[in-house]
Amino acid sequence: MEQLRKSKQRDAILNNLKNRYDHPTAMELFLSVRNEIPSLSLGTLYRNLSQLCENGTIISLSSGGEEHFDANVNQHYHLKCNSCGRYYDLPSPPIEALAKACSADFMGKITGYTLIFYGTCEECFSQ
Amino acid sequence: MEQLRKSKQRDAILNNLKNRYDHPTAMELFLSVRNEIPSLSLGTLYRNLSQLCENGTIISLSSGGEEHFDANVNQHYHLKCNSCGRYYDLPSPPIEALAKACSADFMGKITGYTLIFYGTCEECFSQ
DNA sequence: TTCGTTGCAAAGCCTTTGCACCTCT
DNA sequence: AGAGGTGCAAAGGCTTTGCAACGAA
Numbered sequence: 001m002e003q004l005r006k007s008k009q010r011d012a013i014l015n016n017l018k019n020r021y022d023h024p025t026a027m028e029l030f031l032s033v034r035n036e037i038p039s040l041s042l043g044t045l046y047r048n049l050s051q052l053c054e055n056g057t058i059i060s061l062s063s064g065g066e067e068h069f070d071a072n073v074n075q076h077y078h079l080k081c082n083s084c085g086r087y088y089d090l091p092s093p094p095i096e097a098l099a100k101a102c103s104a105d106f107m108g109k110i111t112g113y114t115l116i117f118y119g120t121c122e123e124c125f126s127q
Numbered sequence: 128m129e130q131l132r133k134s135k136q137r138d139a140i141l142n143n144l145k146n147r148y149d150h151p152t153a154m155e156l157f158l159s160v161r162n163e164i165p166s167l168s169l170g171t172l173y174r175n176l177s178q179l180c181e182n183g184t185i186i187s188l189s190s191g192g193e194e195h196f197d198a199n200v201n202q203h204y205h206l207k208c209n210s211c212g213r214y215y216d217l218p219s220p221p222i223e224a225l226a227k228a229c230s231a232d233f234m235g236k237i238t239g240y241t242l243i244f245y246g247t248c249e250e251c252f253s254q
Numbered sequence: 255t256t257c258g259t260t261g262c263a264a265a266g267c268c269t270t271t272g273c274a275c276c277t278c279t
Numbered sequence: 280a281g282a283g284g285t286g287c288a289a290a291g292g293c294t295t296t297g298c299a300a301c302g303a304a
Binding site: 002003004005007009010039040041042043044047048065 | 257258259260261262263268269
C-alpha cells in the first residue's frame with residue numbers, strides 16, 4: 001500500500017467530518033470544506049474519502065443513490081428518517097452478542113455489521 | 128396511487144426474483160429476465176423494480192454503487208462477502224426484541240430495520 | 255529527487271425520464 | 280376509450296479517472 005503523506009485537504013476533510021454529527025453526503029461535505037479551502041475539487045474529496053474509508057478512519061453508509069459518511073467508527077446504530085431522509089445516531093449501546101449469535105449457524109466468517117433502523121426522527125415525528 | 132394492471136414483464140421480473148436465492152442487481156436480473164422476454168428494456172425493469180419496492184412486494188439492499196433486490200420480505204439478515212461481493216441470507220432467526228430495545232431511548236418512531244453482516248462467505252472462506 | 259496529492263475536465267456507471275406506441279380493463 | 284405499461288434513447292446524478300502541475304519527505 002502506498003505511503004500516506006500529509007495534505008491540507010485531507011486534514012480539512014477529516015476534521016470537518018469529525019466536527020459534525022449529521023452524516024453528510026460527499027456533496028454536503030464538499031460544500032462545507034470548500035468554505036475553508038475554496039480551491040478544493042470534488043475529485044480530491046472523493047479520493048480522500050475512499051482512502052479514509054479503506055484504512056478505517058471513517059465509515060460510509062450507503063443509501064439509495066448516495067453514500068453518507070461518518071467519522072465515528074465505534075460500533076453504533078443509525079436511524080434513517082423516512083420523512084426527511086437524514087441519518088441520526090441512536091443512543092442505544094450496541095448489542096454485544098449480536099454478531100456472535102448470528103455467527104453460530106454460519107460456516108463462513110463474520111467480521112462486522114451495519115445496523116440501520118428506519119422510521120421517523122424526533123423532529124419529523126413531533127410535527 | 129395508480130391502479131396496477133397486469134403485465135407480462137412485471138410478472139416475469141417478480142417470478143424470476145422469487146425463484147432465485149442470490150440477491151441480484153438490476154443488471155443481473157435484467158440479463159436473466161431477458162432470456163424469457165428478449166424485448167425487455169432496462170427502463171421497464173427499473174420502473175417495475177421501484178414499483179415493487181414501493182408497494183412492499185420486494186426489498187432492496189443498497190451497497191456501494193448499486194442496489195440488490197430480494198423477493199423475501201420476511202425479516203432476515205444478510206451477509207455480504209468482502210471477498211466475492213455477493214449477498215447471502217443468514218440462517219439465524221431474526222432477533223425479536225432488537226427494534227424494541229433500540230426504540231427505548233429514542234423519541235422518534237422505529238418502523239423497521241436492515242441488518243447486514245460483513246465477512247467471508249463459506250465458499251471464499253474454505254479456499 | 256521521488257512519488258503521493260491536487261485541480262480540472264472528461265468519462266463511467268447506474269438509474270431515471272420523455273415520448274410515442276401498445277395493451278389491459 | 281381511457282389510463283397504465285413498454286421500448287428506446289436521451290438525460291441525470293453520483294463517483295471515478297487521466298493528466299499535468301504541485302508539494303511533502
